[in-house]
Amino acid sequence: MLIKKQLLLFFLLAISGIAFADNGYRLWLRYDRINNQQVAGKYNKQIQQLYISGNSATIQKAKQEFTNAIQGLLGKKISIVNKLTTDGTVIAGTVASNKILGALDPKELKNASDEAFYITTMQINNRSCILICGNSDIGVLYGIFHFLRLVNTGQDITKLDILSSPKIKYRLLNHWDNLNRTVERGYAGASIWDWHKLPDYIDQRYIDYARANASIGINGTVLTNVNANATILTRPYLDKVAALANVFRPYGIRVFLTARFSAPIEIGGLKTADPLDAAVQDWWKQKIKEIYSLIPDFGGFLIKANSEGQPGPQDYKRNHAQGANMFADALAPYQGIVLWRAFVYSQQSNDRFKQAYEEFKPLDGQFKPNVILQVKNGPIDFQPREPFSPLFGAMPHTPLAMEFQLTQEYLGQGTHLVFEAPLFKEALNADTYEKGKGSTVAKIVDGTVDNFSLTAMAGVSNIGSDINWTSHPFAQANWYALGRLAWDHNLSSDQIAEEWLEQTFSNDRSFVAVSKSIMLRSRETLVNYMTPLGLAHIMYNGHHYGPMPWGNTLGRPDWNPVYYHKADSAGIGFNRTVTGTNALEEYQQGASSSWADSNKCADEYLLWFHHVSWNHRMHSGKTLWNELCFRYNAGVDSIRKIQQQWNSLERFVDAERFIQVKQLLNIQVKEAVWWRNACLLYFQTFSKMPIPSVYEQPDKTLEYYKSLRFPYAPGN
Amino acid sequence: MLIKKQLLLFFLLAISGIAFADNGYRLWLRYDRINNQQVAGKYNKQIQQLYISGNSATIQKAKQEFTNAIQGLLGKKISIVNKLTTDGTVIAGTVASNKILGALDPKELKNASDEAFYITTMQINNRSCILICGNSDIGVLYGIFHFLRLVNTGQDITKLDILSSPKIKYRLLNHWDNLNRTVERGYAGASIWDWHKLPDYIDQRYIDYARANASIGINGTVLTNVNANATILTRPYLDKVAALANVFRPYGIRVFLTARFSAPIEIGGLKTADPLDAAVQDWWKQKIKEIYSLIPDFGGFLIKANSEGQPGPQDYKRNHAQGANMFADALAPYQGIVLWRAFVYSQQSNDRFKQAYEEFKPLDGQFKPNVILQVKNGPIDFQPREPFSPLFGAMPHTPLAMEFQLTQEYLGQGTHLVFEAPLFKEALNADTYEKGKGSTVAKIVDGTVDNFSLTAMAGVSNIGSDINWTSHPFAQANWYALGRLAWDHNLSSDQIAEEWLEQTFSNDRSFVAVSKSIMLRSRETLVNYMTPLGLAHIMYNGHHYGPMPWGNTLGRPDWNPVYYHKADSAGIGFNRTVTGTNALEEYQQGASSSWADSNKCADEYLLWFHHVSWNHRMHSGKTLWNELCFRYNAGVDSIRKIQQQWNSLERFVDAERFIQVKQLLNIQVKEAVWWRNACLLYFQTFSKMPIPSVYEQPDKTLEYYKSLRFPYAPGN
16 A cells, blocks of 8 residues: 555656646745655655744744745655754754754854854764754854755755855845836846835745845845936835835845935935035935834945946046945944945046046045945956956955846847856956965955955846746856855856756756756857857947947947957957057956967957957967857857757756747747857958858848847847 | 545645645636545546547647646546547537537527537436537637636536527737837736747747636737837737737637837838828738738737827828728728727817717718727726716717726726726616617627627736736736626626636635625725715826826816816816716717716716715715715725725635735725825815714825825836
């Protein structure tokens, strides 16, 4: 009869698990029943009771998450106990809250952050236990999530000894969400913030958003667009923000807002927003006092000033430090911080590449201690590949936050499968040489090079109201990667991909091997069919969807694609050496030397720094033109191969997500061909050379590609 | 052991059914396991095999729906067979496709529509069978859906004898969806049409949308906003439309588009859009030919012309008939139709109420046979209560379509629970007296009064990208009601509410009794706290969210609330009798006579037709002012009672939807109080009378209510 029961079980599981489609809403927290009976059987013995201490809302959430997860994974209701009576007890809490953990008082946690946790296995009173000890209740929650990740990914939990402490203090999402629920550069539907129904209606999504973030260590969220709207600072909206903060608080997530510099005029009735004006300063002090009265753990402000039309201190002949410090002074009494964005390019310069450095380098040391400068990973704007921003390594007296873009503004938007961890890692691993070799961007950002404790990493959110949050099922992995890397930038892309796949799709080794390979190649694939060899910013104006290397009609030169590639009959690329704009001098010598010589510069960065002839000899031995043709075709070939590989995975994936990804890959293949054809045909008008016959030839004319218009491309 | 197995089953069902939240995505097609073992056991015997004939895509969908439903409801994989071998065989098909049904050749279907079906139970070769016979494959699909509805609602299926044939030919949703995915008057997120990803990406939602519509008999959908954009008629967009049409076709759903009258200029390069211009006529002929080459079953155009800034024939001194007939001629060869909207009020008149009649009545008989005039249920604009539009009963030579508004523009928008079937029924049951007593609006619309076969009923969609489609869980019921009433306007609100509740929530009798009572009272409740006694259009300008009876700042008088209520020191209401604008004369005598005398006019319509003094004696014996106070308070009391009742239903409803509705009712109560207070305080400035002390007194001032602003109210 046991066999019959098991068969019945299997049958019912088959119905409830595989037969139904998975809409992707649950992200990496699916907690579906573990199919491998051997694995499940072992876990069943090892996880029998939860002995969790503490009464905070955070501990309640940890308990809830644990019981829901075990119910899902092992199909059993876990007992919550308050003493140790059996093997398989998971003991969770802090040293202060739990007697057993207090007696143990793990030395590992002594010097770790407040948010750190320690997981270990141990015999206590002859019982096999799993201990999850946090330095705080949030640490306990993080530990619970980490433990569940181990189970979700089928790890052996017999012997555990894990100390985990975040390397970055502020691990943030930045939502570019407007109050009317449009999302700038959003490709996943409307904003998840339904401001109109707040504060009274708490969407289940808000709770699941907090769960997902906490599970990967994200501890802050900037709710509003950097192109800011002062209305968010009015009382009715602050009440709405407070309602969200209340939802997020137990999950260790603090809310931040974007502050519109001119708010004192727009909603305060003042005549000026001059940061040195006493009335302006007082207005912000009162406003910030009001915010903290509603949201005691409010995180602070993210501010885009004097950039792309946003007001700022320069409107009053003050500099960025004077602007930032006004906010910093008002926030300091509450331990709030200012994230001041370095994305500026309004001053005259011969190279947009150089402008953030030119504006901010002279201000190094002038910012108050609770200001952190938030710098995009590259000097331009989230291109498929950029060298690291020269501000990293140039601001020893100013904390620098890393800003990555999860939403794929320049990376195929809603329809291309691009795993961004390799891009993030490339930036983080770059060596600035600020204090000699090994001064990587990661070590600037985590504060170790310049000894800062105020550290931050932000990802511009790719989240929207689509059922699966991110539109492309694989885009969830970029949200996941941001959280994991902000916690620990030493994690490899490989490991992040693997654990995400296992939680999100399947533990099956064949599935993981193939799909991980797809993910790890995906970014280089896109670089090849979109902007190989150091090309950049040749997307359409405005919406940035599709190729427009011919674009030269906008008023500012540096808004036009031709500004970036500078193709002419002599060659292609932007000369940023001493014979050009000399942007290279913004880097430390150790960093710039690898790029300075066009014959030694890695192919990937060549056109970022050099204008070279169409016959320039590449490292492959090919001419530049032939290498360009090769790369564009390699990109197309690679995405076609990825498409084939995905199609081979049908048996491992629920029908809904399998078909979604399949359809999206079809679009991606079409668009890769479009990119290749449009770009090669256009650059050919300068190179005057044939596309080598070994490659697929464009099937449409350049005029055709130039004629395409996308008036309603999303996110614009 | 059987008992143990059953226990196990129950346990697993409990896990999979009740423990997990229901996000509402599945609408009324949930197909959750039937908990009542006695009922399930009976169905198990009665439904053992499906013998379905035909090979069309529609039959494939019917098969799929049936097997999925039975899998869900009874937990078993139904066998698909092609002969009759056991009891409990469901035989489905047409007379032509199935031998058994052919031999039976039910006379019931002879005179019924192509879409009709007949369901009967019968012994055939000593086997108990259930026969589902359609006049076409679509009829079979409708029959399958009807049969599943019987099972879903726990009906006894032992003896069935059901002939069902739609009373209306075109049963339509009208989406006011823009190409940028905003939705005019949409309160449920973004548009479900992700135009950017079409035609290559077919969202699962499109399929589920088609299933939901087919299940309630909706057979057409207008994809685009009546405030139209010519871009939808360009080839790239028509390819996207064709992709949707391909998804919908097997479900019997045809796509329609809105045609922008000036499209020949905007996308055709012509200098005019004059409907009598040969080049314009030819442009539309070619465009329509192109559409039908892509979408052979394209339904036709819905056109809003010379209304609220939309271009139209009057721009060229042509009338509506000349405009509509141009499209009709071009569509006729393909059996396409023109739905020409009667919602116009651009001409000068002393009463907006009268304008549609004034413009269209003279054109009666001048429209081509494939034109149908689409008329809103009331003369103004989807108010909580309106008298029926006087065009119904005034156009004996013109087919008239009914346009209802599902989206709750004036009915509390996304947050108020309002079941609209009673509103729809009120309009449909109204007697126009066109051909004497009994010439109800329903009989005008279904063609029986004037003998038209071209008949239509449309609902302005309340569907968006929110996970549960309609934002408010109960708003799903309005979509459902539209479909059911378009199929059969004789269904009662009670029956529609009951079957919707049973499918969407629970069959439990206690639950159904209470929640049905909530639904059936909800519309009158809203009328009372919003616009009692025949008040109308006193919402905020523009977004129409919240009360603004004081509004008098817009350029056109008839855009201002004060135009509609005409409150002054003498009294309140709009005199539409012979001593006023005499709008009443647009009705047949039989209809208008009940409203003409202010002392006999039903309270519900009083202020629609009469300006009466604050001391006017109402049927209750109260003065008008006291009755107004009574009604506003009755509305608030009623929604508070509904709130209590819902809270008593917690044990019957999954946690997610229970909490959603609970939170929304909290908002509704707050807003009902806001409406009552703001309106009574404002009207009190004219009546100069106290709010009787038996009623709750306003806790805020009129100035406070006037100060409220909602810059980002949705749907605007």
